[in-house]
Amino acid sequence: MKEYAHPVTMPARLRAAGMTVANLDVLKVDVDGFDLALARSILEAGFRPKVVLMESNTDVPAPFAYETAYRHDYGVYFQ
16 A cells, blocks of 8 residues: 655554564655654654664755755645
8 A cells, every 4th residue: 555654644654564662673764855854753753763864965064954844734845
């Protein structure tokens, strides 16, 4: 079944798939748009993966921070 990954529903979907906060070894987030919001929702739900793999935009150099905001009613948009 194909489903969309939403930050609001992802922790529950991981639990429904049998994942626990203790057995999640690797988290790879690559959703082209709201990667940080998705990873944040998983981490804030208590999951503690040993390894996290995510894309970063090297066109935005440190110390600047940039994030694509996520809104469930509009999907991905830029602010």
